[in-house]
Amino acid sequence: MELGRRERKKQQTxxxxxxxxxxxxxxxxFDAVTVAEVARAADVAVQTVFNHFPAKEDLFFDEQGxxxxxxQAVREAPAEADPVDVLETQYLQGTRERLKVGHLAxxxxxxxxxxxxxxxxxxxxxxxxxxxxxxxxxLDERAPNHLRNRLTAALYAAAQKVLEERLMxxxxxxxxxxxxxxxxxxxxxxxxxxxAVLRSGLx
Amino acid sequence: MELGRRERKKQQTxxxxxxxxxxxxxxxxFDAVTVAEVARAADVAVQTVFNHFPAKEDLFFDEQGxxxxxxQAVREAPAEADPVDVLETQYLQGTRERLKVGHLAxxxxxxxxxxxxxxxxxxxxxxxxxxxxxxxxxLDERAPNHLRNRLTAALYAAAQKVLEERLMxxxxxxxxxxxxxxxxxxxxxxxxxxxAVLRSGLx
DNA sequence: TCCAAAAATGTAGTGACTACAAGAATGGAT
DNA sequence: ATCCATTCTTGTAGTCACTACATTTTTGGA
Numbered sequence: 001m002e003l004g005r006r007e008r009k010k011q012q013t014x015x016x017x018x019x020x021x022x023x024x025x026x027x028x029x030f031d032a033v034t035v036a037e038v039a040r041a042a043d044v045a046v047q048t049v050f051n052h053f054p055a056k057e058d059l060f061f062d063e064q065g066x067x068x069x070x071x072q073a074v075r076e077a078p079a080e081a082d083p084v085d086v087l088e089t090q091y092l093q094g095t096r097e098r099l100k101v102g103h104l105a106x107x108x109x110x111x112x113x114x115x116x117x118x119x120x121x122x123x124x125x126x127x128x129x130x131x132x133x134x135x136x137x138x139l140d141e142r143a144p145n146h147l148r149n150r151l152t153a154a155l156y157a158a159a160q161k162v163l164e165e166r167l168m169x170x171x172x173x174x175x176x177x178x179x180x181x182x183x184x185x186x187x188x189x190x191x192x193x194x195x196a197v198l199r200s201g202l203x
Numbered sequence: 204m205e206l207g208r209r210e211r212k213k214q215q216t217x218x219x220x221x222x223x224x225x226x227x228x229x230x231x232x233f234d235a236v237t238v239a240e241v242a243r244a245a246d247v248a249v250q251t252v253f254n255h256f257p258a259k260e261d262l263f264f265d266e267q268g269x270x271x272x273x274x275q276a277v278r279e280a281p282a283e284a285d286p287v288d289v290l291e292t293q294y295l296q297g298t299r300e301r302l303k304v305g306h307l308a309x310x311x312x313x314x315x316x317x318x319x320x321x322x323x324x325x326x327x328x329x330x331x332x333x334x335x336x337x338x339x340x341x342l343d344e345r346a347p348n349h350l351r352n353r354l355t356a357a358l359y360a361a362a363q364k365v366l367e368e369r370l371m372x373x374x375x376x377x378x379x380x381x382x383x384x385x386x387x388x389x390x391x392x393x394x395x396x397x398x399a400v401l402r403s404g405l406x
Numbered sequence: 407t408c409c410a411a412a413a414a415t416g417t418a419g420t421g422a423c424t425a426c427a428a429g430a431a432t433g434g435a436t
Numbered sequence: 437a438t439c440c441a442t443t444c445t446t447g448t449a450g451t452c453a454c455t456a457c458a459t460t461t462t463t464g465g466a
Contacts, residue, residue, distance in 0.1 A: 004463090006411090006412075006462085006463055009463085010412090013413085013414090034451085044414075046415090046454095047414070048413085048414055048415070051414075051415095056453065056454090122329065125328040126325065126328070129328070147393060150365050151361075151362070154362070154364055155361050155400075158357035162354050166350065197358075197405060199404075200403055200404045201400040201403045201405070202400060202404070209431085209433070209444080212431090212444085213443090216445090237422085238423085239421080247446090248446045249422095249423095249446090249447095250445070251444085254446095258422080258423080259421095259422065
């Protein structure tokens with residue numbers, strides 16, 4: 001899958017737009033920055049922005065990934081594994097990733113930007129919905145009880161939402177290593193508690 | 204709280220706009236009808252529409268109510284009652300209301316219109332979020348365990364979502380009395396099953 | 407060096423929504 | 437009945453995201 005210069009340049013333009021957009025959004029808030037400003041800052045035409053990104057929100061949510069994780073994890077797990085276990089493991093991994101020192105401040109800034117914008121909040125909800133649908137589909141592949149699977153997916157999404165909130169509430173903006181360690185333990189306790197509820201309900 | 208003629212006329216205008224808008228939306232789909240068309244059909248200026256309704260979606264979601272029910276039910280319940288019981292009862296009542304013969308067809312048409320419009324779906328998600336927040340607050344008033352309460356509210360919202368989907372899937376468009384009775388039994392079974400999961404998890 | 411594909415641009419328009427100023431209806435006081 | 441202040445309604449102008457489409461520029465290959 002070698003990319004020619006043409007395709008490379010295209011990706012380069014796309015990346016440049018995405019980068020400058022993200023910077024502006026984090027700095028001044030999503031709603032306070034217009035697409036025209038992004039285009040100007042990236043030195044391209046407004047149309048070019050829309051050639052690469054179907055909507056303004058896509059400029060912000062560019063590094064996709066988290067919404068495919070759960071379904072993928074379920075599909076890759078051995079057939080005899082309990083789905084809730086699989087999902088908990090997968091969630092814990094993601095959480096630990098986010099708590100890596102370098103990523104933490106950036107990540108909090110991202111979330112705060114989302115929470116400051118109705119449009120980004122709406123998009124996040126939409127994505128969560130898609131996650132639910134794909135997770136339901138994955139669960140349906142391994143056991144045919146649709147209502148149960150749909151419920152499992154919905155409860156997982158709910159758990160994730162609650163835990164993300166908790167993560168934001170518990171983490172100080174500038175975490176010293178000691179504080180971060182403390183927060184991490186608190187977090188993992190909350191994860192265990194929430195997933196215990198799911199397991200006990202669905203088990 | 205007697206209303207003068209002025210206020211009465213205002214409400215009348217508002218109602219006229221809402222009615223004609225709803226009719227157009229149900230007939231042709233939310234996204235296919237412009238606010239300008241609604242204004243023209245109601246014989247008012249576009250500005251007048253926005254004087255009464257902050258956004259286009261508010262023209263559709265006018266009869267508010269369902270998102271305040273759960274929090275209110277929790278607040279009105281005796282202190283020793285189990286929240287999950289209270290919520291299940293409240294949910295069942297709402298479901299039975301919707302299954303009343305006269306309302307059923309109308310209601311399905313409403314939901315189909317929502318499902319046909321990204322904007323209305325987004326608004327429904329937003330409202331569900333608000334329901335979660337208000338339910339969490341109500342639960343916090345009776346017991347101080349915030350994480351647990353937040354989780355309860357989120358799981359309730361998830362349950363509601365799943366059951367609403369089920370309701371749409373199970374109900375035929377033109378239900379004969381016999382079919383409707385059958386569907387109702389199936390529905391109540393699903394409600395019991397889903398809330399059993401919540402109870403077992405949260406108990 | 408020339409050509410065809412594709413990327414980038416510019417123009418014009420739609421539709422929701424806001425700000426604001428001006429016009430019309432109304433309730434109450436004289 | 438008349439006048440005034442309130443407020444409901446209207447019209448104008450503008451912003452912003454987004455689309456359609458025609459045109460220009462860039463690029464890879466013959």
